[in-house]
Amino acid sequence: MSKRSFNKDMLDDRNGSTDFADSVLSVNTLQQFAVTKKRCLSFHGEKITNVVEGTTSHIGLEEEAVETQSLWKRFYKLECELNAALRNIVVPNNITHVYNPLEYASNLHCAYLRKFLNGPKSVVFVGMNPGPNGMGQTGVPFGNITTVRNEMALSGSVQQPVSVHEKRPVFGLECTVEEPSGARLWSLFKKLAGGSLSIFAEKCFVHNFCPLICYDKAGRNITPNELKVR
Template sequence: MNTVDQLKQAARRLSAACDEAIAGLEASGAVAHATNPLDYAWAHHEQFLDLWGGLGATTLLLGMNPGPWGMAQTGVPFGATQVARDFLRIEGRPLSTPANAHPKRPIVGMDLERQEVSGTRLWNLMEEMYGSPEAAFADLFVVNHCPLLLLGDEAELEKRSGADAPRPHVGFLRHPISTGGHEVEASHPRLPRGSPAHPPSR
């Protein structure tokens, strides 16, 4: 099995784990709305894996979880719509809004005009450093520890610092992510403080 097929298998396993966790997350009150872009935007995510997952990357960039204007719309980690189209060459496909989505955060897809800030910064930096996605993905690959979009009643989750800060997306997933023959186990207790899955208190 080649690297791209391994990545697709890992993504489907992760997606299934997320689907199983959604009802519990919403019922617990930790979040009001939890939706899975690996389900409704799989047509985009699969393109991302097909195009860029098999170029031999040896460095993994690990994000935390999607924002409503990035991967939630494009199925691509840090995937602001403009960079997903123009730099990553993802072709837009019709997407449907999940039944449990936040009413203020509908799924527009690749036609969304609002741009996700962190995704724009990341991929613009990759373009500046490498010049092309081919060169970038020959060196690195990007995944999210948790691909769920997690929103509160007022859309964005309440921001709190310290030990009481809600981390509903941390700790319920454990899966192997295959990158060029190496597996990175995205299990938050094994990640150091300050990593994406274990952010500092401040």
């Protein structure tokens, strides 16, 4: 199987009814986005499993050795496709600013994926959405500055959101405020892994389900569970 045909298979709807990109890009509310079918990748033994609403296809690793070595790139490509869909959502009236660190902090985010999604994982820890001083600054899930810079040894540039709330500036790795939840979580992972995040990453991966940060006029972080869909 050629690389071109592999990529086509990854993006085509297995049910043949609606193109995957079209089905996602038509989303216009958070609620609709939540129930829209999405692609996910997982590994089982010597096969790559491509899952769409219970429909499974297998692609032998021996046929796609290059793709196997670039799991993080394929994962990031899917993130980008879903990000395109998220640009079309309609947020509640009380939301004045929406940040997506997967876009403006993509450099650091990809550095994280390259290092910590370098192969199949047995355990995935899923967070809800970015914190203002964690992933909102670094593009790394629960990524408080000290952990990202010193423990993970990641570096990279961070741009700015399309529209910046005056009370929620983005400084990237220059941010001087730590994300408490990130400091606690990554410290726990490091402790459980015998003092090494590299050992933790051999079997585990951390991901945020929703990449968006929503702020109201006062700059309050409105988490997904607080959003009221119109």
